Amino acid sequence: GAVVSQHPSWVICKSGTSVKIECRSLDFQATTMFWYRQFPKQSLMLMATSNEGSKATYEQGVEKDKFLINHASLTLSTLTVTSAHPEDSSFYICSARPSDRDTEAFFGQGTRLTVV
Amino acid sequence: SQKIEQNSEALNIQEGKTATLTCNYTNYSPAYLQWYRQDPGRGPVFLLLIRENEKEKRKERLKVTFDTTLKQSLFHITASQPADSATYLCALSRGGGGNKLTFGTGTQLKVEL
Numbered sequence: 708g709a710v711v712s713q714h715p716s717w718v719i720c721k722s723g724t725s726v727k728i729e730c731r732s733l734d735f736q737a738t739t740m741f742w743y744r745q746f747p748k749q750s751l752m753l754m755a756t757s758n759e760g761s762k763a764t765y766e767q768g769v770e771k772d773k774f775l776i777n778h779a780s781l782t783l784s785t786l787t788v789t790s791a792h793p794e795d796s797s798f799y800i801c802s803a804r805p806s807d808r809d810t811e812a813f814f815g816q817g818t819r820l821t822v823v
Numbered sequence: 824s825q826k827i828e829q830n831s832e833a834l835n836i837q838e839g840k841t842a843t844l845t846c847n848y849t850n851y852s853p854a855y856l857q858w859y860r861q862d863p864g865r866g867p868v869f870l871l872l873i874r875e876n877e878k879e880k881r882k883e884r885l886k887v888t889f890d891t892t893l894k895q896s897l898f899h900i901t902a903s904q905p906a907d908s909a910t911y912l913c914a915l916s917r918g919g920g921g922n923k924l925t926f927g928t929g930t931q932l933k934v935e936l
Contacts, residue, residue: 750926800866812924814866
């Protein structure tokens with residue numbers, strides 16, 4: 708099956724610093740990737756849709772200047788949490804879908820971000 | 824507003840029994856309904872997809888039904904095993920460009936010996 712790799716698996720950073728999370732589709736090309744956020748015992752909340760070669764589409768209430776998304780190639784999207792604060796601590800998950808399919812999504816293993 | 828609800832309580836069943844999980848939605852007309860499994864600290868893993876014009880789908884010990892009139896999907900795991908213990912998420916999509924998924928709240932299943 709299709710494999711999506713997310714890096715790092717976990718990161719601890721200080722308040723005010725920025726953190727970059729990478730999402731790679733290893734064996735397929737993905738025109739679209741998605742970034743989710745998940746708080747403990749809650750479901751996945753879509754933050755933004757990342758489109759290769761164009762600007763990301765952010766969900767209502769998500770600050771685009773705080774969560775910078777870059778989809779530079781058909782196999783890589785990055786999410787940068789800028790000026791991180793403790794309330795940004797969460798589990799961030801990316802997903803990708805092969806460009807020739809519009810059905811199931813394949814997810815990365817997630818990144819646990821802790822801001823201290 | 825759109826709402827997707829799953830069994831809010833955790834579901835505990837005995838090994839060998841059939842687990843049935845429920846997904847109800849309102850204010851939504853999905854083209855697809857999908858079920859995912861999520862283990863603690865991991866990303867979701869795709870299990871099954873059922874389209875709006877399908878009533879039932881099966882894959883090994885898994886069965887999904889989809890009733891667009893009731894706006895409900897049922898997810899069954901037959902001959903359940905302790906290894907089936909996880910959180911199960913339903914997700915809806917209208918399909919088409921982008922195919923954005925909206926996830927339900929998830930149901931935690933525990934299969935006991």
